Amino acid sequence: MKLIVLNAAEEQRENLLKAGADRVVMPLQNGSFTAAQEYPASSFNTPGTDILLNRFFFPSEQEELTELLHEAEELPAEDVYFADPAVISLASDKLKQKLVYHPDTLLTNSNDMSWWLARGIRSAVVSPLLTREETVSIIKACPACTVQIHGHTLMAESRRPLLSSYAPEKNLPGKRNLFLREEKRQERMPVYENEHGTLVYSDFELMSFREIRSFAEAGCTRFLINALFVPDDALADAVRAYRDILNGADALQAEKDCTEKYGYLPLGTGYYEEKTIK
Amino acid sequence: MKHVELLAPAGDLDRAKTAIRYGADAVYIGGQSFSLRSRASNFTDADIAEACAFARDYGASVHVTVNIIPHEDDLEGLERYLRFLQECGVKAVIAASPTVMRLARECAPEVEVHCSTQLSVTNAAAAEFLYRELGIDRVVLARECTLDDVKAITAASPVPTEAFIHGGMCVNYSGRCTLSNRMTLRDANRGGCAQSCRWMYHLYEGDNEITEEGRLLTMGSKDLCAADEIQGLLEAGVSSFKIEGRMKTEYYVASVVSAYRRLIDELEAGKIPDESRMAYHRKEILKGENRAVCDGFYKGCAGADSLITRANSDADVNHDFLGRVQSFENGTAVILSRNPIRVNEQIEVLSPGKENRVFAPAWLMDENGEYMEECRRPMTALRMPVPFETAADDIFRRFG
Structure with a gap:
């Protein structure tokens, strides 16, 4: 069973591995689009470190992409998370075996998941927009999939500078403490802008203490925890709790402990119990 | 210069016929299942058959959107539907799910498979992958591509390209936005988009509000109008020019299609319009519009002037x-x-x-x-x- 912490910071890595994470995934400089800090290739030599290479690439960036793929292949990372099909298109056979397709919103059924897994990649990440039952169904059909179990989920990705377009004088790009609130709602959604565009994350921080064991029993062995906007201590505690549950600890007690200790966080069950409509 | 396809939207049979009468080489329509824009009227099976027959009479063709990102129980009946589309003489299905593309290849081999903009193809390597692995016949490019991007991708792509020239734009990468899912439980990738991007938002830095009273933030995009880019897109070798708007009226369809038809015909005949003629074309194209327009990403990354800064109101409605x-x-x-x-x-x-x-x-x-x-x-x-x-x-x- 692998607990994988996505969007981790370099300084969190040691603590997360000690807490029970098997891998930490850090954004590779120039190769990712995320609110997390990016790191140069030299930061990826530490054991247990995987690569986030998830941005879209445009024709003028072809050379840059080729270099990034070469770097990713040479680094000791086990897994490379990508979203642009150009990555798998240009990857060598060696790199292809490390690839994990992570398009955030697109993998919503077992047929598509099977198709991607049959492309010779390591894994692909199930969309977190699904009910518990839909997620289990995909896992049963495709046990090599990866499931996000904790943290904020990506809600929107734009190439446009949406924040600096609104308030150019405020110097908002790069700031990690910005939030949107829809005028009739109370929930706050983290929002981030950099040179690649703007990202909006879910107002809720997904938790799956009650679900992880049923996901594991269905066959899943790869669980993703998104570190973004989760305080260090809460993140490490979540990793510990999931590891303990996988080792037989009481899931309900783990959820109670977490929600009591971190009652100020927007912990929620996402779409597990809320089926979206067409 | 090869003839470019003018591809028009049609929310129902009436609008499909209007689009074809007014000069569309092809229309794209949605059936009652498997299609985004679930609030468009959408076509019954009988409507699809009639649209194909009507199109044939005019030498036009019908493309059908099968572009949902399906959940586990959304695929039932798909194979039958794809076979039916082939029997009707549908030219192409527009799809985003590899499963839909694969099944279309198997069940309806005479029907072309066009990769939807939902997959956000922004480079030729991605197009090459989809061609190699799924045998796609055409790729609809992401609306985030600049004119230079379109030129480069079209030159290197193993399959023809299709580019949007007019109509509504998602502010986010298509397929990668779930604002609607969260706000309304309506799944944007299964046809339920509530356009929550166009709503009004407060923006905070920590606990301090940045937005000013009376001027909240909205993420809605102005509509695309690529009239000034048509020549460049023709020179790039794009195979199909797509107009967005399956939810739009017959008037919009007739007005926009006929205006672009006139512009494209002039350019294909080698008549390069001077500024006053271009002003005429722009004016004609915009007569069907309800919203402010921009040139999207064609001249470079779409910035502040591509965004709507206020909520839609009745004053925006075109009464012409x-x-x-x-x-x-x-x-x-x-x-x-x-x-x-x-x-x-x-x-x-x-x-x-x-x-x-x-x-x-x-x-x-x-x-x-x-x-x-x-x-x-x-x-x-x-x-x-x-x-x-x-x-x-x-x-x-x-x-x-």
Whole structure:
């Protein structure tokens, strides 16, 4: 069973591995689009470190992409998370075996998941927009999939500078403490802008203490925890709790402990119990 | 220069016929399952068959969107549906799910598979992958591509490219936005998009509000109008120019399609329009618009001037569509009215394949034979004298 912490910071890595994470995934400089800090290739030599290479690439960036793929292949990372099909298109056979397709919103059924897994990649990440039952169904059909179990989920990705377009004088790009609130709602959604565009994350921080064991029993062995906007201590505690549950600890007690200790966080069950409509 | 396909949207059979009559080489439509834009009227199986037959008569073709990102139980009946589309003579399905593409290849091998913009293809390597692994016949490029990107991708792509030239734009990468899912539980990737990006938002830095009172943040995009990029897109070798708007009216379809048809025909005939002629084309294209427009990403990354900074209001609604001709006999046309019309008002007539003509009716008469100075009631069967021949389905609009 692998607990994988996505969007981790370099300084969190040691603590997360000690807490029970098997891998930490850090954004590779120039190769990712995320609110997390990016790191140069030299930061990826530490054991247990995987690569986030998830941005879209445009024709003028072809050379840059080729270099990034070469770097990713040479680094000791086990897994490379990508979203642009150009990555798998240009990857060598060696790199292809490390690839994990992570398009955030697109993998919503077992047929598509099977198709991607049959492309010779390591894994692909199930969309977190699904009910518990839909997620289990995909896992049963495709046990090599990866499931996000904790943290904020990506809600929107734009190439446009949406924040600096609104308030150019405020110097908002790069700031990690910005939030949107829809005028009739109370929930706050983290929002981030950099040179690649703007990202909006879910107002809720997904938790799956009650679900992880049923996901594991269905066959899943790869669980993703998104570190973004989760305080260090809460993140490490979540990793510990999931590891303990996988080792037989009481899931309900783990959820109670977490929600009591971190009652100020927007912990929620996402779409597990809320089926979206067409 | 090869002939580029002008691909128009149609929310129902009537609009499909209108688009084809007014010069679309192809229309794209959605069936009642497996398609985004679930609030568009969408076509029954019988409608699809009729649209294909109608298109054939005009030498046009029908593309069908099968572009949902399906959940586990959304695929039931898909194979039957794909076979049915082939039997109807549908030219292409537009798909985003590898499963849909694969099944289309297996069940409907005579139907082309076009990769939807939902997959956000922004480079030729991605197109190459989808061609190699799924055998796609065409790729619809992401709306985030600049004109230079389109040129580079089209030159290197193993399959023809399709680019949007007009209509609504998602502010986010298509397929990667779930604002609607969260706000309304309506799944944007399964046709339920509530356009939550266009709502009003407060912006905070920590606990401090950045947004100013009376000026909240909205993420809505202006519509795309690529009139000025048509020549560049033609030179790039793009195979199909797509107009967005399956939710739009027959007036929008007729107006926008006929205006682009005229511009494209001129360019393909080697007539490079001067600035005054381009101003005319722009004006004609925008007559069907309700919203502010921008040139999207074609000139570079879309910035502040591509965004709508306020909520939509009734003031945005276009009231120029006066009605569609039902019949014409002995110099008198009967139209089904849509917006207020006055006696002696200048009216422009759009007729498929003809230059637009203008007249001013000397009288108006309702269905009860009553003369009137002004008709303000929509859907009135309104009679008026027209000094030239018109025909059923011609469009009357306010001139100016």
